[in-house]
Amino acid sequence: MWSWFGGAAAQKRKDAPKNAILLLREQLDMLQKREKHLENQMTEQEAVAKKNVSSNKNAALAALRRKKVHEKNLEQTQAQIAQLEQQIYSIEAANINYETLNAMKAAGAAMEKIHNGMTIEKVDETMTKLQEQQQLSDEIATVITSNPPGEQLDEDELAEELEGLEQEAMDERMLNTGTVPVADQLNRLPAPTNAEPSGSKKQAEEEDEEAELEKLRAEMAM
Numbered sequence: 001m002w003s004w005f006g007g008a009a010a011q012k013r014k015d016a017p018k019n020a021i022l023l024l025r026e027q028l029d030m031l032q033k034r035e036k037h038l039e040n041q042m043t044e045q046e047a048v049a050k051k052n053v054s055s056n057k058n059a060a061l062a063a064l065r066r067k068k069v070h071e072k073n074l075e076q077t078q079a080q081i082a083q084l085e086q087q088i089y090s091i092e093a094a095n096i097n098y099e100t101l102n103a104m105k106a107a108g109a110a111m112e113k114i115h116n117g118m119t120i121e122k123v124d125e126t127m128t129k130l131q132e133q134q135q136l137s138d139e140i141a142t143v144i145t146s147n148p149p150g151e152q153l154d155e156d157e158l159a160e161e162l163e164g165l166e167q168e169a170m171d172e173r174m175l176n177t178g179t180v181p182v183a184d185q186l187n188r189l190p191a192p193t194n195a196e197p198s199g200s201k202k203q204a205e206e207e208d209e210e211a212e213l214e215k216l217r218a219e220m221a222m
Contacts, residue, residue, distance in 0.1 A: 017095040021088055028084040031077055038074040042067050 045067035052059040 024088045031081045041070040
Protein backbone atom coordinates (compact mmCIF):
# COMPACT_ATOMS: atom_id res chain seq x y z
CA MET A 1 0.00 0.00 0.00
CA TRP A 2 2.77 2.43 0.90
CA SER A 3 4.53 1.66 -2.36
CA TRP A 4 1.30 2.37 -4.22
CA PHE A 5 0.94 5.77 -2.53
CA GLY A 6 4.61 6.48 -3.17
CA GLY A 7 4.13 5.62 -6.83
CA ALA A 8 1.06 7.85 -7.09
CA ALA A 9 2.88 10.75 -5.46
CA ALA A 10 5.82 10.34 -7.82
CA GLN A 11 3.49 10.25 -10.80
CA LYS A 12 1.74 13.36 -9.52
CA ARG A 13 5.04 15.20 -9.22
CA LYS A 14 5.92 14.11 -12.72
CA ASP A 15 2.59 15.29 -14.13
CA ALA A 16 2.63 18.63 -12.30
CA PRO A 17 4.78 20.46 -14.88
CA LYS A 18 2.70 19.12 -17.75
CA ASN A 19 -0.54 20.18 -16.08
CA ALA A 20 0.85 23.63 -15.33
CA ILE A 21 1.97 24.07 -18.93
CA LEU A 22 -1.44 22.98 -20.21
CA LEU A 23 -3.18 25.50 -17.94
CA LEU A 24 -0.82 28.27 -19.00
CA ARG A 25 -1.32 27.48 -22.66
CA GLU A 26 -5.10 27.64 -22.24
CA GLN A 27 -4.82 31.05 -20.61
CA LEU A 28 -2.35 32.16 -23.27
CA ASP A 29 -4.78 31.13 -26.00
CA MET A 30 -7.54 33.18 -24.36
CA LEU A 31 -5.31 36.25 -24.06
CA GLN A 32 -4.20 35.96 -27.68
CA LYS A 33 -7.87 35.94 -28.73
CA ARG A 34 -8.47 39.02 -26.55
CA GLU A 35 -5.46 40.69 -28.16
CA LYS A 36 -6.92 40.09 -31.60
CA HIS A 37 -10.31 41.41 -30.50
CA LEU A 38 -8.85 44.60 -29.06
CA GLU A 39 -6.86 45.22 -32.24
CA ASN A 40 -10.07 44.92 -34.24
CA GLN A 41 -11.87 47.32 -31.84
CA MET A 42 -9.10 49.88 -32.23
CA THR A 43 -9.29 49.61 -36.00
CA GLU A 44 -13.07 50.14 -35.90
CA GLN A 45 -12.88 53.17 -33.59
CA GLU A 46 -10.20 54.73 -35.74
CA ALA A 47 -12.45 54.28 -38.77
CA VAL A 48 -15.35 55.94 -36.89
CA ALA A 49 -13.12 58.88 -35.93
CA LYS A 50 -12.00 59.35 -39.50
CA LYS A 51 -15.59 59.19 -40.72
CA ASN A 52 -16.84 61.88 -38.31
CA VAL A 53 -13.78 64.11 -38.13
CA SER A 54 -15.35 66.71 -40.42
CA SER A 55 -19.05 66.30 -39.83
CA ASN A 56 -19.28 65.41 -36.12
CA LYS A 57 -16.26 66.24 -34.03
CA ASN A 58 -17.85 65.02 -30.80
CA ALA A 59 -18.44 61.57 -32.32
CA ALA A 60 -14.88 61.54 -33.63
CA LEU A 61 -13.48 62.45 -30.18
CA ALA A 62 -15.58 59.77 -28.52
CA ALA A 63 -14.28 57.21 -30.99
CA LEU A 64 -10.72 58.26 -30.26
CA ARG A 65 -11.34 57.97 -26.49
CA ARG A 66 -12.64 54.44 -26.95
CA LYS A 67 -9.65 53.64 -29.11
CA LYS A 68 -7.35 54.84 -26.33
CA VAL A 69 -9.12 52.58 -23.82
CA HIS A 70 -8.77 49.61 -26.16
CA GLU A 71 -5.12 50.49 -26.73
CA LYS A 72 -4.46 50.56 -22.96
CA ASN A 73 -6.20 47.19 -22.53
CA LEU A 74 -4.21 45.83 -25.48
CA GLU A 75 -0.94 46.84 -23.84
CA GLN A 76 -1.94 45.10 -20.60
CA THR A 77 -3.00 41.99 -22.52
CA GLN A 78 0.24 41.87 -24.45
CA ALA A 79 2.19 42.20 -21.19
CA GLN A 80 0.22 39.28 -19.74
CA ILE A 81 0.89 37.23 -22.87
CA ALA A 82 4.61 37.89 -22.53
CA GLN A 83 4.55 36.82 -18.87
CA LEU A 84 2.68 33.61 -19.65
CA GLU A 85 5.08 32.76 -22.48
CA GLN A 86 8.02 33.33 -20.13
CA GLN A 87 6.46 31.11 -17.47
CA ILE A 88 5.81 28.35 -19.98
CA TYR A 89 9.40 28.55 -21.15
CA SER A 90 10.70 28.47 -17.55
CA ILE A 91 8.60 25.44 -16.62
CA GLU A 92 9.63 23.58 -19.75
CA ALA A 93 13.31 24.33 -19.09
CA ALA A 94 12.98 23.32 -15.42
CA ASN A 95 11.21 20.11 -16.38
CA ILE A 96 13.92 19.29 -18.94
CA ASN A 97 16.58 19.90 -16.30
CA TYR A 98 14.72 17.70 -13.85
CA GLU A 99 14.33 14.84 -16.31
CA THR A 100 17.95 15.18 -17.39
CA LEU A 101 19.11 15.04 -13.77
CA ASN A 102 17.01 11.95 -13.13
CA ALA A 103 18.46 10.28 -16.23
CA MET A 104 21.98 11.12 -15.05
CA LYS A 105 21.21 9.71 -11.60
CA ALA A 106 19.92 6.50 -13.16
CA ALA A 107 23.05 6.25 -15.31
CA GLY A 108 25.24 6.83 -12.25
CA ALA A 109 23.42 4.12 -10.31
CA ALA A 110 23.78 1.69 -13.22
CA MET A 111 27.51 2.38 -13.53
CA GLU A 112 27.92 1.99 -9.76
CA LYS A 113 26.19 -1.36 -9.94
CA ILE A 114 28.38 -2.45 -12.86
CA HIS A 115 31.56 -1.36 -11.08
CA ASN A 116 30.50 -2.84 -7.76
CA GLY A 117 33.61 -4.30 -6.11
CA MET A 118 35.80 -3.28 -9.03
CA THR A 119 38.93 -1.25 -8.30
CA ILE A 120 41.96 -0.12 -10.27
CA GLU A 121 44.13 -2.51 -8.27
CA LYS A 122 41.88 -5.46 -9.14
CA VAL A 123 41.86 -4.49 -12.80
CA ASP A 124 45.67 -4.27 -12.85
CA GLU A 125 45.90 -7.62 -11.09
CA THR A 126 43.55 -9.23 -13.61
CA MET A 127 45.46 -7.80 -16.57
CA THR A 128 48.77 -9.01 -15.08
CA LYS A 129 47.36 -12.53 -14.70
CA LEU A 130 46.11 -12.51 -18.27
CA GLN A 131 49.52 -11.43 -19.55
CA GLU A 132 51.25 -14.14 -17.50
CA GLN A 133 48.91 -16.81 -18.84
CA GLN A 134 49.41 -15.58 -22.39
CA GLN A 135 53.18 -15.68 -21.95
CA LEU A 136 52.96 -19.19 -20.49
CA SER A 137 50.83 -20.31 -23.43
CA ASP A 138 53.39 -18.93 -25.90
CA GLU A 139 56.25 -20.68 -24.10
CA ILE A 140 54.37 -24.00 -24.08
CA ALA A 141 53.67 -23.69 -27.81
CA THR A 142 57.36 -22.97 -28.46
CA VAL A 143 58.47 -26.02 -26.47
CA ILE A 144 55.95 -28.28 -28.23
CA THR A 145 56.93 -27.14 -31.72
CA SER A 146 60.70 -27.28 -31.09
CA ASN A 147 60.58 -30.75 -29.47
CA PRO A 148 58.22 -32.97 -31.45
CA PRO A 149 57.38 -36.35 -29.87
CA GLY A 150 59.09 -39.56 -31.01
CA GLU A 151 62.70 -40.70 -31.49
CA GLN A 152 65.11 -38.05 -32.74
CA LEU A 153 66.82 -39.04 -36.01
CA ASP A 154 70.55 -38.73 -36.73
CA GLU A 155 70.93 -36.08 -39.42
CA ASP A 156 74.40 -37.31 -40.45
CA GLU A 157 73.07 -40.81 -40.97
CA LEU A 158 70.24 -39.47 -43.09
CA ALA A 159 72.68 -37.43 -45.20
CA GLU A 160 74.88 -40.52 -45.76
CA GLU A 161 71.90 -42.61 -46.77
CA LEU A 162 70.75 -39.89 -49.16
CA GLU A 163 74.21 -39.75 -50.75
CA GLY A 164 74.12 -43.54 -51.27
CA LEU A 165 70.74 -43.32 -52.96
CA GLU A 166 72.02 -40.59 -55.27
CA GLN A 167 75.05 -42.72 -56.23
CA GLU A 168 72.85 -45.72 -56.95
CA ALA A 169 70.60 -43.62 -59.14
CA MET A 170 73.63 -42.27 -61.07
CA ASP A 171 75.06 -45.78 -61.57
CA GLU A 172 71.75 -47.00 -62.86
CA ARG A 173 71.56 -44.14 -65.38
CA MET A 174 75.11 -44.81 -66.61
CA LEU A 175 74.44 -48.53 -67.01
CA ASN A 176 71.35 -47.77 -69.04
CA THR A 177 73.34 -45.45 -71.34
CA GLY A 178 76.35 -47.83 -71.62
CA THR A 179 78.89 -45.41 -70.10
CA VAL A 180 80.73 -45.43 -66.86
CA PRO A 181 81.55 -42.21 -65.04
CA VAL A 182 85.19 -41.23 -64.98
CA ALA A 183 85.08 -41.13 -61.24
CA ASP A 184 83.88 -44.73 -61.17
CA GLN A 185 86.63 -45.79 -63.63
CA LEU A 186 89.26 -44.24 -61.44
CA ASN A 187 87.74 -45.83 -58.38
CA ARG A 188 87.72 -49.25 -60.08
CA LEU A 189 91.46 -49.14 -61.19
CA PRO A 190 93.73 -51.27 -59.02
CA ALA A 191 95.74 -49.25 -56.63
CA PRO A 192 99.56 -49.38 -57.23
CA THR A 193 101.28 -51.73 -54.84
CA ASN A 194 104.94 -50.59 -55.16
CA ALA A 195 104.97 -46.99 -56.11
CA GLU A 196 108.41 -45.63 -56.97
CA PRO A 197 109.69 -42.55 -55.25
CA SER A 198 109.06 -39.43 -57.19
CA GLY A 199 112.81 -38.78 -57.63
CA SER A 200 113.61 -42.24 -59.04
CA LYS A 201 110.72 -42.06 -61.44
CA LYS A 202 111.90 -38.69 -62.78
CA GLN A 203 115.47 -40.02 -63.25
CA ALA A 204 114.20 -43.04 -65.17
CA GLU A 205 112.19 -40.82 -67.47
CA GLU A 206 115.27 -38.65 -68.19
CA GLU A 207 117.35 -41.76 -69.01
CA ASP A 208 114.70 -42.97 -71.42
CA GLU A 209 114.68 -39.59 -73.13
CA GLU A 210 118.50 -39.70 -73.55
CA ALA A 211 118.26 -43.17 -75.01
CA GLU A 212 115.68 -42.06 -77.51
CA LEU A 213 117.87 -39.12 -78.56
CA GLU A 214 120.88 -41.38 -79.10
CA LYS A 215 118.81 -43.73 -81.16
CA LEU A 216 117.54 -40.85 -83.28
CA ARG A 217 121.07 -39.52 -83.89
CA ALA A 218 122.26 -42.91 -85.04
CA GLU A 219 119.43 -43.21 -87.50
CA MET A 220 120.15 -39.76 -88.91
CA ALA A 221 123.87 -40.60 -89.34
CA MET A 222 122.99 -43.62 -91.34
